[in-house]
Amino acid sequence: MTAPSQKKLMLFGGRAFPELAAEVADCMEIEVAPAKLYDFANGEIMVRFLESVRGCDAFVLQSHTAPINQWIMEQLIMIDALKRASAKRITVITPFYGYARQDKKHRGREPISARLMADLFKRAGADRLMAIDLHTDQIQGYFDGPVDHLWAMPLLINHIRENIDTSRLTIVSPDAGRVKVADKWSDKLGAPIAIVHKRRDINVANQVSVHEIVGDIKGRICVLVDDMIDTAGTICAAADALFENGAAEVVIVATHAVFSGPAVDRLKNSRVSQVIVTDTLPLPPERQFDKLTVLSVAPIVARAIFEVFEDGSVTSMFEGDE
Template sequence: MKPEISIRMIAGNSNRKFAEAMARRISVYRGEPVRLADVRVEQFNDGEIFVEIYDNVRNEEVFVIQSTSKPANDNLMEILILTDALRRASAKRITAVMPYFGYARQDRKTAARTPISAKLVANLLTEAGVDRVLTMDLHAGQIQGFFDTPVDNLYAAPVFALDVKHHFKDLDDVIVVSPDVGGVARARELAKRIGVGLAIVDKRRGAPGEVESMTVIGDVSGRRCIIVDDICDTAGTLCKAGDLLLGQGATEVHSYITHGVLSGPAVERITSSSMKSLVITDSIQATPDVKAAKNIRVVSVAPLFAQAMLNVAAGNSVSSLFDEAMLGPIYEAFYRFD
């Protein structure tokens, strides 16, 4: 990134620590302090969102950092109102940095008289004034087509691959598992990056959120299994898949999940499960219970997002960050390679 290129970073309330980590990474890159813009984001007594931006953003490249995680509706309204304020303050370009894009699970009509909420959210962001979206592991890739503006969808797989290679020294007995047929492409990508085989859990649902039956496609006997998925919500299906794999002869079960929604009884289920470890990213701010869980570990994707922001501002390739050779130096503080 050229020194003369100026960017402004504005954080909502959903994951401020993530935004601060990005600012630190950019500060190291530029050799000078980079701070988050001074902004007030509060609620009136009745719950309405109030925003005031104190820094001048006229003709500036602005990145609004906000995951639409729980409370999803409040965080969505925050980014919409922040964007409106920036547009009215004559910002040159507004990029919505949404590590976790909420409402992505409603990406198509699954039954009569159901909404396509992901498209509605895309329309809201565009109408508010968002010029570009930077996100990670969209639940459905076609959501990029819901926008008439550019969408850069980053992937956790390269970061997960670095982490697996660091913590699983010998990969001969490792196999990657997709928890359902729909996630095969995501699991195959990690399997290819670390050079191991692939298995699939065929999951059949009854009512929404309820699993009728699960079957393993592939041989997992004597293997250390790594389940890969984009979202872990209540963790019921994940824990059942772990038990199923162990019942099929797997020696250990680990999971790598991009977005740790972890609502309701999720943390308790995971800590009391047979799963040896669950690795999530910091796309959603970890709760105290998550931090205290003995078998949950958080891998930061803030350095990846920070570099992507720099590339966007400078007009450089974002897809270059899908290469582990590019990510290695960015994550050298996390992992040491021979």
């Protein structure tokens, strides 16, 4: 009888953002596993993997970009196919976790869709979940299994440190919910913190009224830190408030560039000097502009995959950044 074979790592990428999967694979010096994915005439999705996955440690990467429901469904079908083909362990990688903003009920008769997402992944056959900068930490508790919450903050902070005079920086939280994250930025860069106080109308999506600035920002370079930019209404209103209160310059930093609807035009036409994001979501050329800088998360994802596969410590990647 021959000795048992060594465990095998396999990376699978959906159709939402194949370029990111390919870049992660390049960082790991492997190939994305071959698969055939296509739509039937009625829109149903078909998935078939083109080589054996039996006993493998499978990592399924899909960015939840528009059309978001299609790509979530495709990832679920990929997980199901792997489970039925006897993959040993399945790790779901969602650089941007869809429905993360619906993490609690604001009013009666509303869903908690972020929990539903976790339940769907588990039911499909996922053993582990990996995501970058979840909208709220509590989402980690929705999934019944290990969750690796990766941070883009070290990547973004290094870029700021290398390109902007940190002695003039003030870190700004665009709302009370991001103060904890802004505090971490402040500690790392040795910069003071300010907060934009705002009020959101829960009856109208993507509309915010900015009220006042808490903290001294006059003559400072303000770095507005958020987890995502959707329509850019919130972040541009916050930037306007900073300028009105004496900011010398405003730089917007966010992990997830959702860029829905008027976002690109709003950012292009705003007074901000830079918009710095990561590539957790695809950004085709028509959604890019001169002020935009896009940083790659592929090295972060690749190292996290390696640590999970080798039973190492994902936390060690961010030690000193907590």
